[in-house]
Amino acid sequence: xxxxxxxxxxxxxxxxxxxxxxxxxxxxxxxxxxxxxxxxxxxxxxxxxxxxxxxxxxxxxxxxxxxxxxxxxxxxxxxxxxxxxxxxxxxxxxxxxxxxxxxxxxxxxxxxxxxxxxxxxxxxxxxxxxxxxxxxxxxxxxxxxxxxxxxxxxxxxxxxxxxxxxxxxxxxxxxxxxxxxxxxxxxxxxxxxxxxxxxxxxxxxxx
Amino acid sequence: xxxxxxxxxxxxxxxxxxxxxxxxxxxxxxxxxxxxxxxxxxxxxxxxxxxxxxxxxxxxxxxxxxxxxxxxxxxxxxxxxxxxxxxxxxxxxxxx
Numbered sequence: 001x002x003x004x005x006x007x008x009x010x011x012x013x014x015x016x017x018x019x020x021x022x023x024x025x026x027x028x029x030x031x032x033x034x035x036x037x038x039x040x041x042x043x044x045x046x047x048x049x050x051x052x053x054x055x056x057x058x059x060x061x062x063x064x065x066x067x068x069x070x071x072x073x074x075x076x077x078x079x080x081x082x083x084x085x086x087x088x089x090x091x092x093x094x095x096x097x098x099x100x101x102x103x104x105x106x107x108x109x110x111x112x113x114x115x116x117x118x119x120x121x122x123x124x125x126x127x128x129x130x131x132x133x134x135x136x137x138x139x140x141x142x143x144x145x146x147x148x149x150x151x152x153x154x155x156x157x158x159x160x161x162x163x164x165x166x167x168x169x170x171x172x173x174x175x176x177x178x179x180x181x182x183x184x185x186x187x188x189x190x191x192x193x194x195x196x197x198x199x200x201x202x203x204x205x206x207x
Numbered sequence: 208x209x210x211x212x213x214x215x216x217x218x219x220x221x222x223x224x225x226x227x228x229x230x231x232x233x234x235x236x237x238x239x240x241x242x243x244x245x246x247x248x249x250x251x252x253x254x255x256x257x258x259x260x261x262x263x264x265x266x267x268x269x270x271x272x273x274x275x276x277x278x279x280x281x282x283x284x285x286x287x288x289x290x291x292x293x294x295x296x297x298x299x300x301x302x303x
Binding site for chain 1: 231282
């Protein structure tokens, strides 16, 4: 986009754009490997304890899981629209889309907190008072808390990045297209991780 | 940006979002339908389709440069190595 601010060490806007995008993709690749290791542990204990894992997974709140998936997809769509609105020089439209993405992300966290509260009330935290006694259930619910907890931390970081974008918007959104693009890429990646978590946490052991 | 190109750029994420919601509904209904075969496999295939839509449309891999595509493909290759070599280890262990 013309008019974007040029930062050091870039000599021209095209190289700067490409550098930002490539750097963000490299970061997301490292993040994919981090989550990949988590998903691999799931694959192994699902293979070792198929029946126990299916019974344990049936205890998750599928309604909240489905609602949160739709909310996160909508949030991803909002920031994708925001990015395109900014390229069309509609700073107000982009700011509104960023607000929308931020609000939907916050709604995701509120629902997740409600779900955690319900899980704890049902004694689904592996430990002395754990409601389910099998090895497979222990592994599943251990994975559930770690995976959704790490994902929630990524959501909080994403919301922080949206707040930063809205702060930039007051100074001149159109000059910081690269920041908007990088934030959008990060947010879509957070969405992708949830899309993978949803079927293995909420759809196993149903029907 | 011309009006037609602009509206086309905005339409792509909206169409992708509708498709993603459709896939979410389909995978949920299939998981809850009693007696359906290969539910975990079907759920993972649909998750793969959703991820492809997000990567191609929302993350713009469809129109990305060769360098960006290379970074994305490299990530995929490393994931395949992680799962492949890890799985070979488990599959080749002998019972004690």
